[in-house]
Amino acid sequence: MxxxxxxxxxxxxxxxxxxxxxSLTGFKSASLIGTINAQGVANLGMFSSIVHxxxxxxxxxxxxxxxxxxxxxxxxxxxxxxxxxxxxxxSFLAQAHQTSAKYPDEVNEFKEVGLTEAYIDGFNVPFxxxxxxxxxxxxKEIVPITLNATFLxxxxxxxxxxxxxxxxxxxGFLHLDQxxxxxSNGLDAYYHTTLIDxxxxxxxxxxxxxxxx
Amino acid sequence: MxxxxxxxxxxxxxxxxxxxxxSLTGFKSASLIGTINAQGVANLGMFSSIVHxxxxxxxxxxxxxxxxxxxxxxxxxxxxxxxxxxxxxxSFLAQAHQTSAKYPDEVNEFKEVGLTEAYIDGFNVPFxxxxxxxxxxxxKEIVPITLNATFLxxxxxxxxxxxxxxxxxxxGFLHLDQxxxxxSNGLDAYYHTTLIDxxxxxxxxxxxxxxxx
Numbered sequence: 001m002x003x004x005x006x007x008x009x010x011x012x013x014x015x016x017x018x019x020x021x022x023s024l025t026g027f028k029s030a031s032l033i034g035t036i037n038a039q040g041v042a043n044l045g046m047f048s049s050i051v052h053x054x055x056x057x058x059x060x061x062x063x064x065x066x067x068x069x070x071x072x073x074x075x076x077x078x079x080x081x082x083x084x085x086x087x088x089x090x091s092f093l094a095q096a097h098q099t100s101a102k103y104p105d106e107v108n109e110f111k112e113v114g115l116t117e118a119y120i121d122g123f124n125v126p127f128x129x130x131x132x133x134x135x136x137x138x139x140k141e142i143v144p145i146t147l148n149a150t151f152l153x154x155x156x157x158x159x160x161x162x163x164x165x166x167x168x169x170x171x172g173f174l175h176l177d178q179x180x181x182x183x184s185n186g187l188d189a190y191y192h193t194t195l196i197d198x199x200x201x202x203x204x205x206x207x208x209x210x211x212x213x
Numbered sequence: 214m215x216x217x218x219x220x221x222x223x224x225x226x227x228x229x230x231x232x233x234x235x236s237l238t239g240f241k242s243a244s245l246i247g248t249i250n251a252q253g254v255a256n257l258g259m260f261s262s263i264v265h266x267x268x269x270x271x272x273x274x275x276x277x278x279x280x281x282x283x284x285x286x287x288x289x290x291x292x293x294x295x296x297x298x299x300x301x302x303x304s305f306l307a308q309a310h311q312t313s314a315k316y317p318d319e320v321n322e323f324k325e326v327g328l329t330e331a332y333i334d335g336f337n338v339p340f341x342x343x344x345x346x347x348x349x350x351x352x353k354e355i356v357p358i359t360l361n362a363t364f365l366x367x368x369x370x371x372x373x374x375x376x377x378x379x380x381x382x383x384x385g386f387l388h389l390d391q392x393x394x395x396x397s398n399g400l401d402a403y404y405h406t407t408l409i410d411x412x413x414x415x416x417x418x419x420x421x422x423x424x425x426x
Contacts (some may be wrong), residue, residue, distance in 0.1 A: 001374040001375065001376060001377065002374070002375045002376075002377065002380075003333070003372060003373070003374055004372065004373040004374075004375070005372060006271070006370070006371065006372075009271065009373075010269070012385065014269070015384065015385065016381075016384055016385035017268055017269060017385060018268045018269075018385070019381075019382075019384050019385035019386040019387075020381055020385040020386070020387065021265070021268040021269075021271045021370070022265055022268060023386055023387035023389060024265075024271075024273070024298075024346065024348055024370070024373065024387070025242060025263050025264065025265045025273060026241075026242025026243075026244055026263065026300055026346075026389060026394055026396070027240055027241065027242050027389060027394065027395075027396035027397075027406060028239075028240065028241055028242060028264075028265075029238060029239025029240050029241060030239075031239055048265075049264050049265060049266075050238050050239065051238065051241075051262050051264045051274075051276055052234070052235055052237075052238045052241075052261075052262060052276070053262075053276055053358060053360075053361065053363055054360075054361040054363060055230055055231045055234040055235060056223070056227070056230060056231075056234075057360070057361065058219070058222065058234045058237075059360060059361060060237070060238060061264075061276075061358075061365075063264055063265070063266055063274075085237075087239055090409055093409065093410070094412065094420070094421050097412045097415055097421045098415050098420070098421055099415075100415045101415035101416050101417045101419070102416075102417065103417050107417075112417075120216070133237065133239075135237055140360055141358075141359075141360060143356060143358070143365070145266060145274075145354075145356070145365075145367065146354075147266075147267075147270070147272060147353055147354060147367060148266065148267040148270065148272055150266055150267060152274075152356070152358075152365055154358065154360060157219070157234070157237070158219065159216060159217065159218060159219075160216070160217040160222075160237065161214040161215070161216055161217075162214065162215045162217070163214060163215075164214065164215065167215075168229075168232075168233055169232075171228065171229055171232050172225065172228065172229035172230060172231070172232035172233040173232040173233070173236055173399050173400075173402065174232075174233065174236035174237070174398075174399070176236060176239060176240060176398050177404065181239055181240065182240075182409065183239070183240035183396050183404075183406055184240075185387075185389050185406075186386050186387070186411075187414075188411045188412045188413070188414070188424060189386065189408065189410075189411045190408075190409045190410060190411075190412075191390065191396075191406035191407060191408055191409055192406065192407045192409055193240060193396055193398075193404035193405065193406050193407075194404055194405045194406075194407065195402060195403075195404055196303055196306065196395065196403045196404055196405055197306070197402075197403060198401045198402045198403075199307065199310045199401045199403075200401070201400075201401070202310055202311050202312075202313045202314035203314050203315075204314045204315065204316050204320075204325075206314070207307070207311070208307050208310045208311050211401060
């Protein structure tokens with residue numbers, strides 16, 4: 001095994017270190033978070049730190065970088081109390097990646113990168129029209145992580161939208177590969193996925209079996 | 214678009230709802246967390262909620278379910294202060310899935326499922342020998358999430374081990390697909406990945422380009 005020490009990665013150039021450390025958490029989602037500011041300007045940004053917190057109530061978290069590095073999304077969420085999460089398909093991946101550029105607050109990233117705002121009744125917050133799996137969250141808690149001035153932002157799912165061709169399996173599962181949702185790694189790498197298997201619920205003394213849904 | 218409301222998913226059977234809600238966060242890593250208890254018994258469990266928190270210092274978080282549902286890993290981390298994260302390859306995926314069965318604290322899951330403990334100098338905590346990408350963390354903070362009695366457990370990376378055939382690219386990135394790390398979705402689905410592309414760092418007014426590393 002190659003062994004790497006903290007002294008080693010602390011000596012590396014900043015982006016080299018960021019690429020390396022960001023690869024270690026493994027594959028992850030990359031989704032677009034949509035918000036709207038007090039002036040009614042829509043904002044769209046890519047986030048790859050979305051994490052499941054609970055199913056009942058349905059709580060989702062994401063890590064927001066320090067305010068100085070990533071101010072707009074969190075400010076809009078605080079003001080409006082609502083935000084959307086939109087899965088990304090390969091068909092608009094380059095546009096999605098481009099939302100991570102540092103645009104001023106008055107710029108609408110949807111228009112800037114060429115994606116389409118969509119709204120549903122009762123929720124004044126933009127979805128990405130092109131996205132096949134998306135949902136709106138209401139802010140529940142912003143947990144400061146004092147170790148590095150980041151935040152765990154927790155929201156509760158209020159509505160879910162799924163494209164017409166994808167249906168939950170008979171046990172509620174969504175085949176995200178069939179929806180075309182991409183997967184990411186590190187700061188800038190994106191992947192298609194191919195199902196290996198689903199397994200039965202693990203119990204002591206029982207070998208996991210293929211789940212046929 | 215198909216639209217789903219909270220009233221709908223609250224009316225669903227518990228596992229149907231869990232499958233559906235867990236699919237919404239998108240693809241994620243599934244890794245094995247290795248710990249050791251006060252009696253020296255190794256513990257191994259699968260976690261799919263690992264999240265990057267920062268690169269300098271190198272901080273990684275994971276969500277631990279309520280204590281009653283998932284007691285051993287967190288108790289061991291509190292006692293020992295150290296834990297390992299081990300990527301999973303398809304070659305030992307069924308064994309890895311089986312670690313999510315509820316074994317008593319005195320059972321060593323490595324032995325139970327047929328994986329091999331490995332140790333490095335200076336760190337009394339087990340790695341998974343079969344894993345090609347793995348690292349040891351020291352506990353930094355346990356943040357209670359009072360909304361649903363879960364915890365964000367944050368550790369700092371102390372050492373990284375990478376198999377002999379995988380090397381960081383010239384910009385520090387790790388091609389996890391080449392290492393064979395799997396990707397997951399929902400409670401029980403696992404995937405291979407295929408690289409679509411890496412893109413250049415996004416800047417306003419500049420189109421993202423293919424990154425050739």
